[in-house]
Structures are given as structure tokens and as C-alpha cells.
Amino acid sequence: MCGFYFLCKQNFLMQVKVNEQNYTVDTNESVGSVRDRIKADADLLIVNGFPAEAETLLNDDDQVILIKRGEIPDADELDALLTARHTPGVHEVVKESTVGIAGVGGLGSAIAIALARTGIGHLIIADFDIVEPSNLNRQQFFIDQIGLPKVYALRDTLARINPHVRITACHLRLTPTNIEEVFGHAQILAEAFDRADQKVMLIETFATRLPGRPIVTGSGMAGYGPANTVQTQEVADNLYLCGDGCTAAAPGTGLMAPRVGVAAHHQANAVLRLLLGHNPVRSLSDNKGRSESPEV
Amino acid sequence: MARLRVIAIAIGRKGAEIWAKQLGLQPIIDCRTGSWRKRIAMEIIFNGKTCELQTSINIQEFLDQRQLDCLQVVVEHNRNIISRQRLADTLLSNGDTLEVIHFVGGG
Numbered sequence: 324m325c326g327f328y329f330l331c332k333q334n335f336l337m338q339v340k341v342n343e344q345n346y347t348v349d350t351n352e353s354v355g356s357v358r359d360r361i362k363a364d365a366d367l368l369i370v371n372g373f374p375a376e377a378e379t380l381l382n383d384d385d386q387v388i389l390i391k392r393g394e395i396p397d398a399d400e401l402d403a404l405l406t407a408r409h410t411p412g413v414h415e416v417v418k419e420s421t422v423g424i425a426g427v428g429g430l431g432s433a434i435a436i437a438l439a440r441t442g443i444g445h446l447i448i449a450d451f452d453i454v455e456p457s458n459l460n461r462q463q464f465f466i467d468q469i470g471l472p473k474v475y476a477l478r479d480t481l482a483r484i485n486p487h488v489r490i491t492a493c494h495l496r497l498t499p500t501n502i503e504e505v506f507g508h509a510q511i512l513a514e515a516f517d518r519a520d521q522k523v524m525l526i527e528t529f530a531t532r533l534p535g536r537p538i539v540t541g542s543g544m545a546g547y548g549p550a551n552t553v554q555t556q557e558v559a560d561n562l563y564l565c566g567d568g569c570t571a572a573a574p575g576t577g578l579m580a581p582r583v584g585v586a587a588h589h590q591a592n593a594v595l596r597l598l599l600g601h602n603p604v605r606s607l608s609d610n611k612g613r614s615e616s617p618e619v
Numbered sequence: 620m621a622r623l624r625v626i627a628i629a630i631g632r633k634g635a636e637i638w639a640k641q642l643g644l645q646p647i648i649d650c651r652t653g654s655w656r657k658r659i660a661m662e663i664i665f666n667g668k669t670c671e672l673q674t675s676i677n678i679q680e681f682l683d684q685r686q687l688d689c690l691q692v693v694v695e696h697n698r699n700i701i702s703r704q705r706l707a708d709t710l711l712s713n714g715d716t717l718e719v720i721h722f723v724g725g726g
Contacts (some may be wrong), residue, residue, distance in 0.1 A: 344651040430726040520690040523703075527693060530700035546726040558720045559695040572725035583726070 337383040343403035354379045358389055365389035372408050391467040402487055406442055413599065414442050418487075420598050421445040423509030425497055425525050427473045428452070428542045429578055431515030432463035433587035434594070438488075439481045441595060445489040446481070448474050449505050451496040461580040497525060511597050513590050513598070514540035519571070526562065535561065539593045543567040544586035546576040553585045555593050557604045563597075565589035662714035672711065679707040682719070693720045 335350040341361050348357055350492055354368050355377025367390040368375050381387065388407045390396075395403055406414040420443050424431045427450045450473045454464045458473075468476035474492035481490055493505050502525065506512055512529050516522045517543070526538055543566035544553060552567040566586045572578050593603035661672050672681075678696060682689050689703050695718035696709060711717065 426726060428726050487669050515726050517724060517726045519724045522722045522726075523691060523693050527700060527702045531702050534699075540722075541726055542722045543725070545723075556673060559693070559718050560698045562693070562695070562700065562720070564720065568721070569723060570725070571723035 337381065337385075338386055339381055339383070339385045341387045342389055342400055348381060351380045351591060353377060357381065357387060362389040362391070362464055364391045366392055369407055387565075395535055398486075405485060405487070409442070417442050417595070417598055418444045419509065421447065421508050421510055422484070422594055423447040423506035423512045424449070426450050426500075426505070426515040426517065426521075427462075427477050428458065428515065428517055429461040429580075429583040430544075430587045430590065431513070432473070432477055433584055434513050434515060434591045435477055435481060436463050436484065437588055437591035438594065439485045439592075442485065443488060443510070443598075447491045447493065447506060447509055447563060449493040449495060449497055450474050461583045467583055497521075497604055499524065499528045502528045506533070510536060511594050512538045513594055514534065514538055515587070515590070517572070528564070537561045537563065537597050539563045539565065539590045539597070541565050541586050541590055543570045544582050545570045545572040545578050547579060547582060549586045550582060553582065553589060555589045555603050557602070563593050565593060583590050624676045661711075663711055663713070663717055665717045666719060675712070677707050677709055678711060678717070679710045681711060681717070682706065687719060687721070691722050693722065694718070695720070 336347050337350055337352075339346055339348055339357070341357060346357070346361065354370055354375050358365050358368060358377065367388075368377060368379075369388040369390070370379055370381070371386050386407075388404055390404065395401075422443055422445070424435055424438075424446060427448050428436060431448065431450065435448055438446060452473050454462075454468045454471050454473055454476050456466075456469060458464055459466065462473075463480065464473065464476050465480075465486055468479075472494040474494050478490045478492045481488055495501065495505070497505065506529065512525075512527050514522055516525060522542065524539060526540060529536070529538055538561060540562065542564055548567065548570060554567070555563055555565045555566065556568075558564045566589075570576060596603045655698055661675065663670050663672060676684075678694060678701070679689065682692065682694070694701055694703075694706065695716075697716050701709060
């Protein structure tokens with residue numbers, strides 16, 4: 324009986340993925356043992372998206388990532404490693420996606436970084452502005468980028484975060500005549516302008532020239548009022564508004580990193596939800612009606 | 620309303636104007652299209668709430684009455700976003716839905 328059990332145990336094998344490659348391992352083999360066979364110098368072991376101890380036993384179909392800290396992996400391995408913490412199924416969708424970002428100031432630069440970290444396949448970023456010292460209180464730029472066009476500075480930063488994201492950087496002023504051309508390939512547009520009239524111009528143009536494509540806009544994120552007043556609302560068909568809807572940038576109510584960041588990440592999350600086929604405002608179990616428009 | 624229209628067709632625009640004046644209705648002829656502009660109460664849904672209009676007006680006039688700056692608002696008429704160039708050409712009709720979304724600066 325003992326011998327029969329031993330035989331079964333010896334012959335019973337499992338399929339696991341190690342750094343995105345298929346491997347056959349013994350039943351109940353530990354992740355440490357797999358590490359010793361495949362990548363002995365790895366000092367960070369991740370099983371199904373979570374850090375694991377070397378003694379952790381593996382199960383059939385487990386996904387194992389073995390990392391040596393400080394080592395820069397090759398491109399294919401890097402792609403697998405960058406997505407190791409993603410919910411299964413998310414990366415397959417977002418890596419095929421194209422998102423436009425109009426304006427890369429406080430909102431746009433933070434949206435772009437969040438989406439690049441998420442592994443969006445293609446970002447189209449457009450802005451006419453250059454990096455100035457006054458931008459650094461909230462915008463995702465660095466002192467050594469002062470004087471550079473914002474879109475080129477941001478493109479470099481994004482490449483340092485995730486080199487697999489394709490960036491189309493357009494250093495130009497967006498007008499009703501070029502918006503369709505610049506964002507023609509974008510499935511979703513994130514509006515991230517500063518001036519209210521420019522926000523309106525962009526939304527009107529995009530919605531009428533490229534109808535049916537969602538727009539995620541930002542309005543009302545100045546000052547240091549409660550972060551909880553920043554919300555995502557569905558204000559029209561295919562138009563989602565992130566912000567408190569009323570707090571304008573004005574003397575005495577400046578734009579600051581925390582609240583601008585809250586609004587920008589509302590926008591980035593709304594974009595991600597739309598790409599994955601979810602309503603940005605409601606979860607599937609929530610049957611609330613259309614949210615109310617902000618007061619005008 | 621339907622009766623007024625029939626009469627307008629039957630006796631011509633000028634005749635209908637005279638007839639309507641006798642009834643104290645003060646008809647207005649749209650100078651761009653030449654069509655009747657109904658001077659009767661109607662209802663639209665404005666930002667989710669019922670709103671009564673005494674005359675048929677275009678969206679630009681509606682925004683002006685409420686002192687809404689068309690440069691700062693996005694207008695959704697019957698679930699379609701319309702550009703500011705078309706605001707003055709688009710007449711509001713009974714039962715229309717109008718969403719006016721106000722934007723503030725900052726980003």
C-alpha cells in the first residue's frame with residue numbers, strides 16, 4: 324500500500340507557469356524547490372500575484388514569478404512580471420487598447436502614469452505646453468525636465484515605468500480642426516485641460532466628430548476641500564465627469580497635488596472600467612438610475 | 620396647436636397672423652426658417668426636472684434666459700451632445716430633454 328502511494332506520488336505531475344513559461348512539477352512541490360531548479364538566484368517569489376515563502380506548496384495551474392531584485396529582465400519576461408499583480412483577464416484587454424489624453428498637466432500626467440502602469444497598449448497624449456517650475460506642485464514632471472515640451476517629458480517618464488506602452492506624443496494645440504485627426508484611433512478620450520472653455524470645446528468636438536466613444540472629463544478639483552466630494556458621475560450619454568463639479572481654480576483656491584490626483588485617478592479608473600466593459604459609476608449589482616447632473 | 624397650424628396652412632401666414640392677433644396670441648414667425656413658432660406653454664426636461672416654456676425658443680435663447688455662458692457648458696439635447704454653433708439653430712420642442720453641464724477651470 325505504501326509502495327503504491329509512493330508510486331502515485333512520484334508519477335503524479337502538475338502543470339504550472341513559471342515566469343510565463345509552462346513547467347511540469349511534482350505534486351506538492353514547494354515554490355522554493357522550483358526556484359532552485361529554474362532560477363536559483365531569485366530572491367522574490369510570487370505565487371498567483373502574491374509574495375510567497377519558499378516552503379509554499381504549489382497546486383495545479385499556479386502562476387509563479389521568480390525575481391532577482393535589482394536585475395532588469397528581458398522584454399518578454401518583463402512584460403510577464405509587470406502584469407504579475409493584475410487581476411487575471413485585465414491585461415489581455417488593456418494591452419490591446421488605445422486611450423487619448425487631451426492635456427498633460429496635473430490631470431493628464433497622472434492619468435497617463437496610472438494607465439501606463441496598468442499596461443494600456445497605446446496612449447495618445449497631446450499638449451502644446453512646456454514644463455515650468457510652477458507645474459511641479461502637482462504635475463508629474465521633474466526639475467530636470469523644466470523647459471521641455473510636456474508631452475516629450477512625459478513620454479520619457481512613461482518609458483521608464485513601462486516600456487511596453489506605445490506612446491504617441493503630439494506637441495500641438497488641440498483645436499476643432501485637429502482633434503479628430505489626433506484622437507481618431509482612441510477608443511476613449513480623457514479630457515484633462517485646464518480652462519473650462521477648452522474643456523467644452525474638446526468635448527463638443529470629440530462627441531460630434533467621433534460619436535459613440537466615451538469621454539471622461541474632469542471639472543472641479545481645486546483647493547483642499549474634502550477628497551470625498553470628488554466623484555465620478557455619468558452626466559450624459561458617453562460622458563463621465565470626475566470632480567466636485569464646482570470648485571474652480573481661482574486666486575485663493577489653487578490647484579494642489581492631492582485633490583488634483585484624486586480627480587485624475589477617478590478619471591483613470593473610469594477609463595479602465597470602460598475598457599473592461601463596466602459602467603464607471605455603477606457596479607453590476609447596483610441598480611441605481613442615472614446620476615444627477617451637477618448644479619448649473 | 621394643431622388647429623392653429625391647419626389654419627396657418629389654409630389661410631396663409633399673413634392671414635394666420637391677423638387671425639391669431641385677434642385672439643390675442645401674438646404669433647411669431649421664425650425669420651430663419653419662416654416656420655411657425657408656437658406661442659403656447661410646453662414642457663421640457665431640463666437637468667432632470669420638468670421646466671415649462673411659454674414660447675418655443677432655441678437652445679441659445681434658453682441658455683441666455685438662464686444666464687448660462689455657452690462657452691462654459693456642454694449641452695446634451697435629446698441625449699446628443701450638440702456643438703455651440705448649432706445652439707441657435709435648434710428649437711426646443713415639447714417633451715425634449717436638455718442636459719446642461721457646467722464646467723469650471725482647473726486641471
